[in-house]
Structure formats: structure tokens, C-alpha cells
Amino acid sequence: MEERPETELIxxxxxxxxxTPEILTPSGQRSPRAASKEGKSWTPTSFISPxxxxxxxxxxxxxxxxxxxxxxxxxxxxxxxxxxAWLPITESRNGNAHYAAFHNLNxxxxxxxxxxxxxxxxxxxxxxxxxLTIAYCWQLYTLxxxxxxxxxxxxxxxxxxxxxxxxAFGERLxxxxxxxxxxxxxxxxxxxxILIGGETMKLFFQIVCGPTCTSNxxxxxxxxxxxxxxxxxxxxxxxxxxxxxxxxxxxVTAITYSTxxxxxxxxxxxxxxxxxxxxxxxQPSASVFLAMNALGIIAFSFRGHNxxxxxxxxxxxxxxxxxxVPMWKGAKVAYFFIAMCLFPIAIxxxxxxxxxxxxxxxxxxxxxxxxxxxxxxxxxxxxxxxxFNCLSSFQIYSMPAFDSFEAGYTSRxxxxxxxxxxxxxxxxFGFVSFFIGVALPFLSSLAGLLGGLTLPVTFAYPxxxxxxxKQPPKYxxxxxxxxxxxxxxxxxxxxxxxxxxxxxxxxxxxxxxxxPS
Numbered sequence: 001m002e003e004r005p006e007t008e009l010i011x012x013x014x015x016x017x018x019x020t021p022e023i024l025t026p027s028g029q030r031s032p033r034a035a036s037k038e039g040k041s042w043t044p045t046s047f048i049s050p051x052x053x054x055x056x057x058x059x060x061x062x063x064x065x066x067x068x069x070x071x072x073x074x075x076x077x078x079x080x081x082x083x084x085a086w087l088p089i090t091e092s093r094n095g096n097a098h099y100a101a102f103h104n105l106n107x108x109x110x111x112x113x114x115x116x117x118x119x120x121x122x123x124x125x126x127x128x129x130x131x132l133t134i135a136y137c138w139q140l141y142t143l144x145x146x147x148x149x150x151x152x153x154x155x156x157x158x159x160x161x162x163x164x165x166x167x168a169f170g171e172r173l174x175x176x177x178x179x180x181x182x183x184x185x186x187x188x189x190x191x192x193x194i195l196i197g198g199e200t201m202k203l204f205f206q207i208v209c210g211p212t213c214t215s216n217x218x219x220x221x222x223x224x225x226x227x228x229x230x231x232x233x234x235x236x237x238x239x240x241x242x243x244x245x246x247x248x249x250x251x252v253t254a255i256t257y258s259t260x261x262x263x264x265x266x267x268x269x270x271x272x273x274x275x276x277x278x279x280x281x282x283q284p285s286a287s288v289f290l291a292m293n294a295l296g297i298i299a300f301s302f303r304g305h306n307x308x309x310x311x312x313x314x315x316x317x318x319x320x321x322x323x324x325v326p327m328w329k330g331a332k333v334a335y336f337f338i339a340m341c342l343f344p345i346a347i348x349x350x351x352x353x354x355x356x357x358x359x360x361x362x363x364x365x366x367x368x369x370x371x372x373x374x375x376x377x378x379x380x381x382x383x384x385x386x387x388f389n390c391l392s393s394f395q396i397y398s399m400p401a402f403d404s405f406e407a408g409y410t411s412r413x414x415x416x417x418x419x420x421x422x423x424x425x426x427x428x429f430g431f432v433s434f435f436i437g438v439a440l441p442f443l444s445s446l447a448g449l450l451g452g453l454t455l456p457v458t459f460a461y462p463x464x465x466x467x468x469x470k471q472p473p474k475y476x477x478x479x480x481x482x483x484x485x486x487x488x489x490x491x492x493x494x495x496x497x498x499x500x501x502x503x504x505x506x507x508x509x510x511x512x513x514x515x516p517s
Contacts, residue, residue, distance in 0.1 A: 086416035089403045090159050092241035095314035099244045100330025103311045106250035107304035107396050108338045110389065111196050113258065115361035116301055116342060117349030122294035124278040125350075131298050132346055138485070139302040140335055142462035146308045147324050147331065149462075151317060152469050159313035160400070161306050161457070168465040178461065181454040185306045186400040188450065191433045191443070193397070194231070197390035198224035203367070204383040207376050221438055227387075231394045232430040235402070236423060241314050243395045250392025251337070257385035258341040261362050262348035264378070268370045274354040289502045293448060296496040300451045301342060305458040310400060401429050448500025452493050460489025 084090035120128035149164055151157055158164040161182050166174035202223045209217070218226070237243050280287040308331075317323035349362035358364045363386070371379065405425040406417050417425070436443070463486035472478040 083407070083410055084159065086410045087403050087406050088239040088399060088422075089310045090313050091239040093314060093316050095241050095244075095311075095316075095326075097326035097329040097333075099241060099247075099314065100311055100327050101333045102244050102247035102251050102330075103240070103307070103396060104304060104331050104334035105254065105337055106247035106389075106392055107307050107311075108302070108334060109251070109254035109258065109341050110303065110393055111192070111361075111386070112297075112301040112303060113342050113345055114261070114363050115297055115359075116346035117353065117357045117362050117365075118359060119294040119297040120346055120350035121355045121357045122279050122290050125276060127278075128294075128298075128346065128350065131295055132343065135298050135302060136339060136342070139305065139458050141485075142458060143305060143308055143331060143335070144328065145462040145466045146305060147312060147328050149465055149469055150309055150312045150324060150327070151322060157313060157317065157323075158309055160403075161309050164309060164465060165461065168461075168468040178457070181457045182306045182400065184450055185303070185454055185457065186397055187429075187433065188443075189303075189397045190394055190401070190429075191437045193390045193394045194224055194228055194433055195437045195441075197227040197231075197387055197394070200383050200386045200390065201227055204380055204387065207380045207383065210376065224434060224437060227390070228430050228434040231391055231398075232427055234391060234395055235398060235426040235430065237395070238422070239314075240310065240396075240399050243399075246392045246395050250389050250396075251334075253385040253389040253392070255337055255341060257382050257389065258345055260378070260382050260385070261366060262344045262352075264370070264374060264382070265352035265362060265366055266348045268352070268373055270352055270354070271356050271369055274356060276350070276354050279355050286506075289499050289506075292495050292499040293503060295492070296448060296451060296455075296499060299455055299459065299492065299496065302458060305462070307396060307400070310403075398426075398429060402426055405429070446500070446504070448503050449497055450500075452495075452497030452500055455493040455496060456489055458489075460486045460493065463489065 116132070119131075123131060146161075146164070149158065153167070158167060162175060162178045165178035168174065169177055198220065202218070202220060205217060205223075234243075234246065237246070279290065281290065308327075312323050312327040315323040315326055345362060349357065349365070353362070353365045353369070356365075358368060363382070366374075366382075367379070402422075402425060405428075406422065409417055409421065409425075463482040466472075467479060467482045467486075472482075
């Protein structure tokens with residue numbers, strides 16, 4: 001992009017000396033008067049000069065106004081939307097690199113990582129490790145793009161993913177492309193966390209209670225309700241910066257249970273007749289769809305890009321200290337630990353269970369194969385850490401939905417939400433997510449299809465945004481590289497969506513309403 005020519009500053013003539021005759025005064029206004037015959041002094045006795053009390057523009061005031069306009073024009077001062085001060089994502093802008101690391105790690109590691117060994121069971125060692133490495137580097141590059149584009153236009157901060165999509169693709173096309181994937185990644189993930197958290201709480205109770213427990217256990221739906229109630233209580237924290245402590249808890253628990261799961265798996269005796277040959281079917285087309293499904297599992301394990309701009313918007317930004325610097329520092333630390341979680345789970349889990357890995361992932365395999373070999377206390381701790389991580393992740397993934405509710409309210413009423421209105425929105429969202437999870441339990445069967453539709457948010461759209469906003473020279477390396485990566489992401493998205501449709505047709509879709517397993 002061509003640099004704009006630097007705006008010329010018009011110099012203001014110096015204030016005349018006392019000895020300067022009145023007729024030669026440059027400003028021509030309120031010049032020093034000539035001494036009167038009575039010898040009375042016209043020098044002001046007030047401590048504040050009348051020049052600064054006068055509404056008429058003074059040389060100093062004109063200099064400040066000119067400088068402010070120049071800085072705004074050159075992008076040194078960011079013009080903020082007053083409504084942002086009322087919304088939970090942008091209400092507090094005192095974030096830092098530590099908060100960025102906590103939020104990115106909490107959003108980046110979750111239950112999707114536990115099914116990575118399932119992908120290796122279909123791909124084998126070589127293709128599994130290669131695919132995981134390429135996907136990790138790819139999504140790290142697109143995250144860097146989003147961090148750089150947060151303030152790509154001087155004087156403008158893109159605080160939300162949809163806003164950046166509108167700037168790149170246009171108002172209507174940007175909403176059409178980005179709104180559904182980001183809503184699904186927020187509300188859909190919140191619903192999935194309720195289901196997984198509730199089921200994990202049920203398993204935790206069974207492990208702690210043991211076979212001799214005589215109490216009447218809660219049903220699955222009741223455990224969902226318990227988890228939802230806890231999530232709603234924690235969601236009363238007002239803004240994104242206020243949940244930094246919860247994100248720290250989520251990050252620590254994610255690292256801990258991920259490490260525990262793969263260490264416990266590799267330390268136990270492997271199942272008999274274990275094999276590391278990739279699983280395949282007799283029909284070549286079916287094997288291709290299985291491989292695409294495995295690649296989709298790897299791609300879906302990387303999450304959090306829909307929250308990157310929101311996390312960065314919580315930080316102060318000036319020309320000397322832009323928000324992208326602490327954001328990228330925190331993101332690099334977070335994704336180092338994410339790599340330390342994902343790669344050992346995938347490699348260690350596949351080594352421990354091979355192609356006997358159940359579809360539920362490494363945690364299900366650990367419970368199925370070694371529940372009698374590992375002490376109940378360690379197993380219960382692992383499941384409890386998963387519950388804590390789900391509670392923490394629910395908060396950060398629900399924040400865009402809270403922000404949308406409050407944005408609609410403040411735009412209509414032109415005033416911030418009261419505590420009761422804000423609490424009402426969050427209670428409403430929590431129970432709607434609970435209702436969807438209970439009423440439509442078959443949505444998990446559509447995960448492959450819906451996940452394929454959301455894949456461009458991580459792997460494709462950022463590359464297109466870079467080309468459209470930064471406008472690198474045509475046919476340059478950056479131009480070719482980002483166009484190729486973007487269209488590859490779109491191609492994989494279509495392939496994974498087709499694979500999800502094939503899985504639905506092959507396995508059948510059982511439309512069970514209000515009958516969670």
C-alpha cells in the first residue's frame with residue numbers, strides 16, 4: 001500500500017515582543033496597547049493570561065488543534081465508538097500480554113484435542129504427524145494476520161471478527177460470510193460445553209461414589225442443568241477483562257489434564273493385539289471419506305480465531321505502543337503451550353491405543369481400558385479438571401453472544417445496560433443453550449457438516465482479508481501465498497462438509513428430540 005504523503009504543518013508566527021509596534025503585530029488581535037499618557041499599565045494582573053480565557057482562537061490553541069487533526073489523519077490517535085464503552089468486550093481496555101496469553105490458551109485448548117488420536121487411527125504415523133504440523137503452522141500464520149489487521153486502517157480498530165470481514169469483503173458479503181460461522185463457534189461451542197461438562201460431572205460422581213454408593217444419582221439432563229447453573233453464576237462477571245482469572249484457571253486445568261491423560265495412557269500396558277495400521281474400508285471412496293474426516297478432526301482441534309480480535313480489543317493502543325505487540329507476545333506463549341498439549345495427546349494417545357482408539361477420544365479410552373488399573377483419586381481428578389476447563393471456556397466463548405445482546409439493547413435505548421438487564425441476557429443465553437442441547441441431542445451428528453462450514457474462519461478468511469486490506473503488490477510472493485492458502489482453506493471446508501454429509505448418510509441420522517443419551 002502506498003504511503004500517504006506527510007501532511008504539511010503550517011507554522012504559526014511567533015508572539016510579538018513587547019517592543020513590537022501595534023501595527024506590526026502579526027495576529028492583529030488584542031495586541032499590546034501603547035502606554036497611555038497617565039502612565040497606567042495595561043499589563044494583566046491575573047495569573048491566567050486573557051489570551052487563554054478568550055474564546056477567540058489563540059496561536060497556542062491553533063497549534064494544538066492542527067496537531068490533533070494531523071495525528072488523527074495520520075492514524076496516531078484512534079477514534080473510538082462511544083458505544084464500545086458500554087459493551088462487555090470493549091468496556092475495559094486495560095488488558096496486557098498476560099491476559100492475552102490466558103485468554104488464548106483458554107480458548108485454544110479444549111475437548112477437541114482429546115479426539116486427536118482418533119484422527120491418527122485413520123491416517124497413521126506419517127500422515128498424522130505431517131497433517132498436525134501443517135495445520136498448526138497454518139493456523140498460527142492466520143492468527144498473526146488477524147493480530148496485524150486489528151488496526152490495519154489508521155484511526156480504526158476492528159474489535160470483532162465480523163467488523164473485519166465487513167471491511168474486507170463489504171458490508172453485506174462480510175456479514176453473510178462471517179456471521180453464521182462466528183455465531184456457531186460461540187453459541188454452538190457453549191452448547192457443546194454444557195453437554196460435555198454435564199456428562200463429565202456425571203462420570204466424576206460415579207468414580208467418587210463408587211459401586212457401593214446407595215444414593216440416587218442424578219440423570220444426565222439434571223447434570224446438564226447443574227453445569228448450566230454454575231456457568232450462569234460465573235457469567236455475571238461484567239466484561240472480557242474481568243474473566244482473566246477464569247481464563248487462567250481454564251489454561252492451567254487444560255494443560256494439567258492434557259498432560260495427565262497422555263502420561264497415564266503411555267504409562268499403562270497397551271491393549272493386546274494393538275496395531276498402528278491406518279483403518280480403512282473395502283470401498284476406496286469410503287476410505288477417502290474416512291481420511292477427510294480425520295483431517296477434519298485435526299483442523300477442528302484448532303479453535304479460538306473467532307475470539308482473537310475480541311481479545312486484542314481489550315488492550316490499550318497508541319501509536320508508540322500498538323495493541324498488536326502485547327497481543328502477539330501473549331499469543332506466542334499461549335500457542336507454545338497449546339503445541340505442548342496437542343502433539344503429546346495425539347502421538348502418545350495413538351501409541352498407547354493404536355487403531356483401538358474409541359471414537360470418544362483418549363479420555364474415553366483411558367476410562368475404558370484402565371479404569372481398574374489407575375486409582376480412583378487420579379481418575380476423579382482428571383475428570384474434575386475437565387469440568388473446570390469447560391466452565392472457564394464457557395465464559396470466553398459466550399462473551400461474543402453477550403456482546404451482541406447488549407449491542408442491540410444499547411443501540412436502541414442509547415444507554416448502557418443495567419446490572420439486571422445484563423444478568424437477564426446471560427441467564428437467557430445459558431438456558432437457551434441448555435434447552436438446545438437437551439431438545440436437539442442429534443446436533444452432535446451434524447458436527448462434521450457444521451464444522452466444515454466454520455473452517456474458513458480459521459484457515460481461509462484471514463488470508464483473503466490480508467490481500468484485500470493490505471493489498472500487497474500483484475503477483476508478488478505474499479499475493480500468491482495468501483490467495484493459494486485461502487482457496488485451499490475453502491477447498492478443505494467443502495471437502496469436510498461433504499465428508500460430514502457422507503457420515504450422516506452412512507451412519508444414519510436419528511432425530512431424537514428431548515432424549516439425550
